[in-house]
Amino acid sequence: MTTLSPPRGAGRAGSSSPARSPRRQRDRRSWTGWGFIGPFMAVFALVFLAPIGYSIYLSLFRDQLVGGTTFVGFENYQRAFEDPQFWSALGRVSLFLAVQVPIMLFLALLVALALDSGRLYGTNFFRISIFLPYAVPAVVATIMWSFMYGSRFGLIGNINDAFGVSIPDPLSPELILAAIGNIVTWEFIGYNMLIFYSALRVIPHSLYEAAEIDGAGQLRVITAIKLPAIRGALVIATIFSIIGSFQLFNEPSILQKLAPNAITTYFTPNLYTYSLSFSGQQHNYAATVAIIMGVFTMIIAYAVQLRGMRKEA
Amino acid sequence: MGTPASAVRLRTPRRPRPPHSVNRPRRSLTLTLLTGLVLVYTLVPLVWLFINATKTQGSLFDSFGLWFSGDFALWDNIGKTLSYNDGAFVRWLLNTLLYVVAGAGGATLLAVLGGYALAKFTFPGKRGVFAVIIGAVAVPGTALAIPTFLMFSQMGLTNTPWAVIIPSLISPFGLYLMWVFASEAIPTELLEAARIDGSSEIGTFFRVSLPLLAPGIVTVLLFTMVATWNNYFLPLIMIKDPDWYPLTVGLNSWKDQAATAGGEAIFNLVITGSLLTIIPLVIAFLLLQRYWQSGLSAGSVKE
Numbered sequence: 001m002t003t004l005s006p007p008r009g010a011g012r013a014g015s016s017s018p019a020r021s022p023r024r025q026r027d028r029r030s031w032t033g034w035g036f037i038g039p040f041m042a043v044f045a046l047v048f049l050a051p052i053g054y055s056i057y058l059s060l061f062r063d064q065l066v067g068g069t070t071f072v073g074f075e076n077y078q079r080a081f082e083d084p085q086f087w088s089a090l091g092r093v094s095l096f097l098a099v100q101v102p103i104m105l106f107l108a109l110l111v112a113l114a115l116d117s118g119r120l121y122g123t124n125f126f127r128i129s130i131f132l133p134y135a136v137p138a139v140v141a142t143i144m145w146s147f148m149y150g151s152r153f154g155l156i157g158n159i160n161d162a163f164g165v166s167i168p169d170p171l172s173p174e175l176i177l178a179a180i181g182n183i184v185t186w187e188f189i190g191y192n193m194l195i196f197y198s199a200l201r202v203i204p205h206s207l208y209e210a211a212e213i214d215g216a217g218q219l220r221v222i223t224a225i226k227l228p229a230i231r232g233a234l235v236i237a238t239i240f241s242i243i244g245s246f247q248l249f250n251e252p253s254i255l256q257k258l259a260p261n262a263i264t265t266y267f268t269p270n271l272y273t274y275s276l277s278f279s280g281q282q283h284n285y286a287a288t289v290a291i292i293m294g295v296f297t298m299i300i301a302y303a304v305q306l307r308g309m310r311k312e313a
Numbered sequence: 314m315g316t317p318a319s320a321v322r323l324r325t326p327r328r329p330r331p332p333h334s335v336n337r338p339r340r341s342l343t344l345t346l347l348t349g350l351v352l353v354y355t356l357v358p359l360v361w362l363f364i365n366a367t368k369t370q371g372s373l374f375d376s377f378g379l380w381f382s383g384d385f386a387l388w389d390n391i392g393k394t395l396s397y398n399d400g401a402f403v404r405w406l407l408n409t410l411l412y413v414v415a416g417a418g419g420a421t422l423l424a425v426l427g428g429y430a431l432a433k434f435t436f437p438g439k440r441g442v443f444a445v446i447i448g449a450v451a452v453p454g455t456a457l458a459i460p461t462f463l464m465f466s467q468m469g470l471t472n473t474p475w476a477v478i479i480p481s482l483i484s485p486f487g488l489y490l491m492w493v494f495a496s497e498a499i500p501t502e503l504l505e506a507a508r509i510d511g512s513s514e515i516g517t518f519f520r521v522s523l524p525l526l527a528p529g530i531v532t533v534l535l536f537t538m539v540a541t542w543n544n545y546f547l548p549l550i551m552i553k554d555p556d557w558y559p560l561t562v563g564l565n566s567w568k569d570q571a572a573t574a575g576g577e578a579i580f581n582l583v584i585t586g587s588l589l590t591i592i593p594l595v596i597a598f599l600l601l602q603r604y605w606q607s608g609l610s611a612g613s614v615k616e
Binding site: 040122129254 | 338340341342344345347351352354355358359361379422423424426427429431433434435436438442445446456457459460462464479482483488514539542543545549550560561562564568572580583587591594595597598602606
């Protein structure tokens, strides 16, 4: 059971595993538990397991106007690996991931540490206000930022007019990825901050007292006590962010109408599967790309988890 | 009689404190200002949204983005937003409420029952259940969306509310949160005691466990609510009929209207509609702050 215990989430770093068997003394296993988890598993099978199976099935066929559906084995997979549009999309989200995720998580961590230090005026106000963007739908966030980016009635336009400068257009092909990175950072900085903050609150204060007696400074407390203690939360936040980056869809898809030259139909892997499915009617190939991305994401997430947790032992 | 206590109380404020002990750190203006930069970053777009929801379409273009223009058109904008296109916004709002009540409510119910089972029962196949659910958390939701769409399309469920509600019913994160919360919040001894007293498992769940799970339930409900209220991708692919749009998809269709040939630009309504869309969730988070924050840090009261 312990080997299957999930990654520790917010607020649980270092505490006992929830999977510890509560009724080990009782040998007779009861089916009562299924009565409670049964409904979840039934819906789960319908919306998780069945689509995965169906998508694997689809990926092995090709649907043609002439000739109907034929079994093609791994041909779709081969096509994906030789598809420059797929690679371009994957490269773009990888670049996004390499730049945006560290910046966002670093900022979130700094804010969480600042809040946890108790040295701020109005800690509660800061915490709830910085968290608020999480409640804003991606659609609204993207609409707000795209209007602000705009040169017509946006802030960029205002600044250009007021100072007689010309800030480069964030919606241009060169800057669009950074502009999206800013929106995503804005949306999730508070959420990650909250994960880190909850984990920091669990650290026993006796550790800080001991460190103080030993003459440790603030920085030393952070590096020697706080960061190791919230490693679990850091790993979780990193994994969620990686999954999020590979899934990037909402922001580019909403911006597409405003910046059609900058955002192609294969801007991200997800946008690509969406375009393949709904504009190109290539469901089989879309399913293949979705599977490859799913497997790819799982491998990366798993590797990060292994790396992150290894040092804990 | 009360002398010693009041003496202590009188003396407390005068007790000399170490300048910055761990439990009573000295407040820092510099740190507050630096964190304030992040605060400004998170709040400016929201302030921008509010300010611009008070402007007419015309003054959106000729006034400074971060300050009010001459005429205060907020109420007028709200009225127009609600009535534009035969009240499409109200229809979308009701759809969103339906999706949230059924989707997030159902997801919370399933997560509470499932998390409780994982935390408090041993049953055949439990290891398998763990493995499958944890594996599934790593599967990107959007990788599933297209096969789910195709499946639902064959079942005739697309373009109906079911297509949005059914996939919303599963929240692996909610299940995980409930599982952690239930194992901390419900002492196993209490369940044993209830069983010895002859209470049925269902009865025990409702009378003993449910009250103890309340903060966890509020937390899961709030997070599934956000997920459903803010969901865009799923309804985008599942729903073609604007009558079944949720707010997110509807708002985006209004925004795109300006870019389509012959479409009327309604930026003021898009902005006001955006404001109206976020207000309920912001209020929910502010009002329920105490509950969801205690639910999130379940088991954190170790000292």
